[in-house]
Amino acid sequence: MSTPRERLITEEDELSVTTKETSNHESDSRENGNHESDRLDSSNESDVEDKQLLDEIALRQSIMMSDEQLIEWIKSRRTIGNLQEPAPTHEQIRAAIDCAVTAPDHKKLRPWRFIISEGEARQQLGQALLEAAEAQAARAGETLSDKTRKKTANLPMRAPVIITVVTKMQEHKKVPPFEQMLSAGSAVQNLLLALMAQGFGSVWRTGLLCNEPAVKDYFDVAADDYVVAFIYTGTSPKPKPGRKPMDIEPLLRFES
Ligand SMILES: Cc1cc2nc3c(=O)[nH]c(=O)nc-3n(C[C@H](O)[C@H](O)[C@H](O)COP(=O)(O)O)c2cc1C
DSSP, rough: OOOOOHHHHHHHHHHHHHHHHHHHHHHHHHHHOSHHHHHOOOOOHHHHHHHHHHHHHHHHHHHHOHHHHHHHHTTOOOOOOBBBSSSSOHHHHHHHHHHHTTSSOGGOOOOOEEEEETTHHHHHHHHHHHHHHHHHHHHHHOOOOOOHHHHHHHHHGGEEEEEEEEOOOOOOSSOOOHHHHHHHHHHHHHHHHHHTTOOEEEEEEOOTTSSSSHHHHHTTTTOOOOOEEEEEEEEEESSOOOOOOOOOOOOOOOOO
């Protein structure tokens, strides 16, 4: 069985044949002068398909990674807590979110939103977290110490940028909320990988405060929706740690 890379190379060969055939057909058709508009329509469609295939080939060639290297790269993702400037630029954040939104998404509901907190906005987020912590403590009949208050308010200062991912679920008879939630989780994973691809470290955090009313209000999240991730991102002064090989055998079962 051929690998995707081999199939792509085969398609590239086929493409050069198809392109030649197409130009032959075009000259035949020009000579015959028949069904001109039909020919133009199908030629436009095949031009678009050819361009898509050429773009894909160019992308794969520019990556210059073998399939094995690409898999090792994905496996090398690690959480990094110590994050500093430089932070991703808006352009780099957009590139990462462009990747996040290609997550599997049943019926294309786009059940996610991304809020980027940087600069002083992190202090405002800290105040929302503090309000949430105070409400939580009050429900338990407790009050927060000054130390805890300060620590809570400063939580968002642990990285130069936080990308908060929230769900924006929609009623759909074929797409229950759990699917939309999983789609949001997949978007987060794409986001982490796209940040890593651009050289940034990241941490996926939630914490017990993330779905407190004060935090949901802060992000304008509806009652039935969730804050699913605070992605802290920036540059790590240290290389990311390795990962011990994991034994996947107890986790899987082949059936045939
Ligand atoms: C939904 C979700 C929420 C998480 N929340 C936190 C968190 O609040 N604090 C934390 O230290 N780690 C949290 N983690 C775990 C880290 O992001 C990370 O996955 C874990 O430390 C393992 O490290 P690794 O990503 O390098 O394998 C969360 C993970 C997920 C999937």
